[in-house]
Amino acid sequence: MAMTGVLRPGHAQLRVLDLEEGVRHYRDVLGMVETGRDEQGRVYLKCWDERDHNSVILREADSAGIDFFAFKVLDEATLDQLEGDLQAYGLGTERIPAGELLETGERVRFTIPSGHQIELYAKKTQVGNGLQVLNPAPWTPASEKGIAPVRLDHCLLYGPNVAEVKKLFCEVLGFYLVERVLGPEGEGEAAIWLSCSHKVHDIAFVEHPEPGKLHHLSFLLESWEEVLRAGDILSMNKVPIDIGPTRHGITRGCTIYAWDPSGNRFETFMGGYQPYPDYEPTTWTFEGLGAGGGLDYPQRKLHETFLTVVT
Template sequence: MARIMRLGRVELNVLDLEKSVEYYTKVIGLEETGRMGNSVYLKAWDEFDHHSLILTKTNRAGIAHLAFKVETLDDLAYYERKIEEFGCTTTRISSNTRLAEGEAVHFILPTGHHCELYHEVGFLGTSVGALNPHPWPLEAKGIAPHRLDHCLLTGDDLKTVTRFFIEVLNFRQSERITTVDGEELLGSFLFSTNKAHDLAFVKGPDAKLHHAAFAVDSLHDVFKAADLLSMYEVPFDVTPTRHGITRGQTIYFFDPSGNRNEAFAGGYISYPDMPTITWTEDKIGQGIFYHRRELSESFMKALT
């Protein structure tokens, strides 16, 4: 019974490592858990694995890779075979290529993104522990999200990448954006958990990142995050609003390298048998920004 448990980590390319670490620890409120080479490893307070975010110094911002944690070591071989059958090349990345990581299966998505599956990773535990825990840590700083939540990537062939996730990795599609005639797929929202999305794609250039999202608890926390971003003078893309798609409450803003981040709350509980929700292109405005009801140029164009 192979299963993808979650989007376990994202590696972001950043231009200035120390400035980025300061931003992700002080403003976002992640905890630095290690360093190796040009990379810094971080986790959110409610995550128990060693890291969910890797910041790697390079000369161009963007997403270096994303990786999903599978339930057992055997799942690696199972998915490896299915990926190969789909026509993607896989390679094994050996243990400790990155800090605290076990072996991983690497492949390139139909949209050109580097993706991995893994099961083994160091265990650190959450900040509140597993014995009579408090509901949140007194020492939390900044936005203090619970965890990495999802990524939105861009790509040209959304039908193929959607088919890949559904057929190969057993994801389901919670929502999709289509042209009014239903012919073309402009957006695809995918889940393997019971969250409204674990990964999503919108039409655009291959191999690009639209945003990496962190989960907070409530509208109140989204708003508090927005206040904090203003105090720290972080540039906003989108101020507090609701998504039609996922129903979530959201803000978008940029890390020091221009990678877009989201603080996301809410969203419905998805189930494998839920009917896929369709947004037609003429309603894409309210689909993305339920209040403003129109897209902004920056939201469409700023990609890393």
């Protein structure tokens, strides 16, 4: 598979109600590496195996939620091309100067019909994963601290106009539909899982009347054993868990969902499968979401908090 265009999720800026409480959670419990703080007081973190400087930025604010979610693109020519494509599609874009986020190049920011701010960028300082690039060891002390996910994997956002969002991501940004859930009467798509890669999701959306909402940020683990260990670590630290450990029928991911100290939901998960753009998308009916095990395969039921609580 040729990896061009939009490469992967790059960073998310989260609003937290208490900065240091947020840092303790993401750094000490989740086990991310703190890589910097800027003049605005924002704190930058990365997962141990990520090479770029940051993937999660925490900003203290008077409400919880997500400020923006960004994708890294192949190079600056790709960034210019996609910026032009977005404008030609009819979307307004804004250039955020290099350095506005630490160690990060120019970003192209735009608001999508679900009310979320999405960014594209081509450059971010590669600080490495703590392993040498020549004859490296398989892991480092940072990979053994806290839950220690390997990367920020994807996010699920709640907002209106999911059909328009899908069109934009697929027709302009080169994503493809991997799975979907139909509405309660079989109409439309109530939820979509989109990929720009070989992953079951790089971003997902659920139809929701309030714009710009965060359902969760997701962090990848490498084994089911590590997901169970994440459950232990969350409980030891009295982190409130929403659902899991369990497996989704949708994407086949094995998962735990919990809330950070400001109520932003996050996921620690492993598994899924490796789709290609030519695969026929998997469809779930609304019944399939609950009784069919789409949401929770072992329990085959809906979880009200999971479906309704967002920040």
